[in-house]
Amino acid sequence: MSGSSDPGVAEESSTAPADSVSRETEGSRETDVSRETWNAQDVDTPIGAEAARAVRLMQAAVQGQLPRPSRQRVFTIANQKGGVGKTTTAVNIAAALALQGLRVLVIDLDPQGNASTALGIEHRPGTPSSYEVLIGEIGVESALQQSPHNERLYCIPATIDLAGAEIELVSMVAREGRLRTALAELKHHDFDYVFIDCPPSLGLLTINALVAAPEVLIPIQCEYYALEGVGQLLRNIEMVKAHLNPELDVSTVVLTMHDGRTKLADQVANDVREHFGNKVLRTVIPRSVKVSEAPGYGMTIISYDPGSRGAMSYLDASRELALRGGTAQDEGGRDR
Ligand SMILES: Nc1ncnc2c1ncn2[C@@H]1O[C@H](COP(=O)(O)OP(=O)(O)OP(=O)(O)O)[C@@H](O)[C@H]1O
Ligand SMILES: [Mg+2]
Numbered sequence: 001m002s003g004s005s006d007p008g009v010a011e012e013s014s015t016a017p018a019d020s021v022s023r024e025t026e027g028s029r030e031t032d033v034s035r036e037t038w039n040a041q042d043v044d045t046p047i048g049a050e051a052a053r054a055v056r057l058m059q060a061a062v063q064g065q066l067p068r069p070s071r072q073r074v075f076t077i078a079n080q081k082g083g084v085g086k087t088t089t090a091v092n093i094a095a096a097l098a099l100q101g102l103r104v105l106v107i108d109l110d111p112q113g114n115a116s117t118a119l120g121i122e123h124r125p126g127t128p129s130s131y132e133v134l135i136g137e138i139g140v141e142s143a144l145q146q147s148p149h150n151e152r153l154y155c156i157p158a159t160i161d162l163a164g165a166e167i168e169l170v171s172m173v174a175r176e177g178r179l180r181t182a183l184a185e186l187k188h189h190d191f192d193y194v195f196i197d198c199p200p201s202l203g204l205l206t207i208n209a210l211v212a213a214p215e216v217l218i219p220i221q222c223e224y225y226a227l228e229g230v231g232q233l234l235r236n237i238e239m240v241k242a243h244l245n246p247e248l249d250v251s252t253v254v255l256t257m258h259d260g261r262t263k264l265a266d267q268v269a270n271d272v273r274e275h276f277g278n279k280v281l282r283t284v285i286p287r288s289v290k291v292s293e294a295p296g297y298g299m300t301i302i303s304y305d306p307g308s309r310g311a312m313s314y315l316d317a318s319r320e321l322a323l324r325g326g327t328a329q330d331e332g333g334r335d336r
Helices: 035-042 046-063 086-099 114-118 130-134 160-170 175-188 204-212 230-243 263-279 289-297 309-324
Strands: 073-077 104-108 153-156 193-197 215-221 249-258 280-286
Touching: 073 086, 073 204, 086 104, 086 114, 086 153, 086 193, 086 215, 086 249, 086 289, 086 309, 104 114, 114 289, 130 160, 130 175, 160 175, 160 204, 175 193, 175 204, 204 230, 215 230, 230 249, 249 263, 249 309, 263 280, 280 309, 289 309
Parallel strands: 073 193, 073 215, 104 153, 104 193, 215 249, 249 280
Antiparallel strands: none
16 A cells, blocks of 8 residues: 555544535535535534434435436546555445445455455455456456445455456557456446546556546645646557547546645645636545444444544545436336
């Protein structure tokens, strides 16, 4: 895990001023106070507030009210900058959608295997993985694993074998389109959402992911140099779009690790909104120790601490993402 971040700062206390960060008003410094805040105000103690949030999250799970998309939505989660929250965003949005009744697949395309770890998925050497799928040795079906925490959440893990793939792919036929070819098989599966977690590079693994997915989600950390390298990423996306995948589009930008105590975080958020406009989710993910602890237990924040601000923010982000996309109601497509 490349750690340019320092998760140990803003703690999860409901008494901290940072409680007001998880959602922002467009173009405004004033934060549109997160839905979590009403809890903190309505109950007397931090524990009470957390319990109230957990209850709300469980209600969302029971109601499972998110609409299915009109067709399967496949996202590549990319940013060649390391440690910006790609994996954290992939697994937590995936888990939040699964909690709300949707069928979700995470494809771990990073040899670090962080998404597999965070989802509690076996990925020891020798485990059928994205590597064998990519080089065409096995089909998607053989590498699918179900999450131990949610029956609707699946993962194709990454093992260390994937580290050699960048080099092996170079000499392969149709090297940029191999993942796309492999994922054609997913038509036969009933997944509503597929998230491909990329490594921090713009090599052939990321290119394969960009060719395989119509939508790109870019997580941007609310820190100095946030937009550094994003120009290069956008140029690569344009090249892939021009030559290999005309459908490709940056549909979503997520602001991550926002520290409500710093002005810098808001400045960065504003810059990113200026640059990407309404592609940026209104929900901002706060920096939170619990979010960084969860993978150590093989869990997403949704399972690890459903009452936390981190879980609430990813739940909000998942709802925004789902409600922005084409839904079954819009186009009369798919039934549950
Ligand atoms: N909201 C958050 N609050 C606190 N820590 C976070 C948060 N989001 C991510 N982190 C931590 O920051 C580090 C980097 O996050 P993550 O692994 O998701 O980034 P990444 O972009 O996938 O990294 P890489 O480029 O290495 O794949 C991890 O230790 C993660 O636990
Ligand atoms: Mg990662």
